[in-house]
Amino acid sequence: MEFSSKLLENAVYEMSQLPGIGKRTALRLVLHLLKQPKEQSVRLSNAIQVLRSDIKFCTSCHNISDVALCEICGNNKRDKSLVCVVEDIRDVMAIENTGQYRGLYHVLGGKISPMEGIGPQDLTIGSLVEKAKNGEIKELIFALSSTMEGDTTNFYIYKQLEGMNIKTSTIARGIAVGDELEYADEITLGRSIMNRIPFENSIKAL
């Protein structure tokens, strides 16, 4: 792509560094900004800069937070002995949206992935083990995605907690509510049969 302006080329280049945004999309976004009032660009630019310089993470669960202890960790009505281990803040938001969970979270910041050069020390596993050692945790729920990396991470943490008398569980894998059996993949379907639940329990959930 040949640009008639270095400023434009630079803005398009930086925009195209974002994931899933190619050069063409980046150009479309930048030209859109140019057509809008100048204030919009200034607001976007400032929001990115302020976020990056002022962002804080909860000292306990590592969720993004504007204060030292996030709203969830600081909420006395929540069960502090129950901790759900998730990959990133989006998972926290997704689980919070269900309105079904009253425990705390622990945000790992990723999964162990030798392929991408991410080891246990790059995640917040140390701080999780610390909390466990202090006896704050009774049950740990693994809610990582069901991939090789997710399973590896679960297992790594599980080994670290050995002998601490902490109950561990993973979220249930199965056929999504509303889904047709015939379109389910065989691994999920197989697991959902293996891990079947008493019918009475499924009625209670309704």
Next chain:
Amino acid sequence: MEFSSKLLENAVYEMSQLPGIGKRTALRLVLHLLKQPKEQSVRLSNAIQVLRSDIKFCTSCHNISDVALCEICGNNKRDKSLVCVVEDIRDVMAIENTGQYRGLYHVLGGKISPMEGIGPQDLTIGSLVEKAKNGEIKELIFALSSTMEGDTTNFYIYKQLEGMNIKTSTIARGIAVGDELEYADEITLGRSIMNRIPFENSIKAL
């Protein structure tokens, strides 16, 4: 969506103001920036801000340019009597990429669209008519998209130039090179038969 941080919420909101970027994508982009070195966010933020404050438009063709007269308008090897009217800078880039065109451009900045409240006075039509009046233009090529708005804009400009002895043309509409006839829409196919060209000319183009 419930956010655990106002800074995050604000950055996601501003990002989601871009076209084609919803709240979820915006969150993904912002979290990506947080995972990258701080410099990347600073560069993106600065690039947007500098672009918006320092951007210039060519005084002649209204293309984006870092200098008063853009590279194309200032190029003495190009045919200044031939002007191609386009909607925005992306069209200039697309036509330049073909390497087939040696005239100048005129960037309108949009199309006349009563539905979106865009009238002739919102575009650079005045400056085009001015150039025409000065006798600088011998031929005008309309290269707007083939929509109601594009046709309206073409016709509006055409009427403004009446009596000025300027040749006008539109780019050819037809079956794309490499396309199968059976998949072509009927309007395009119809036009391509109506506007057929001598076989000798089509050989020359090879």
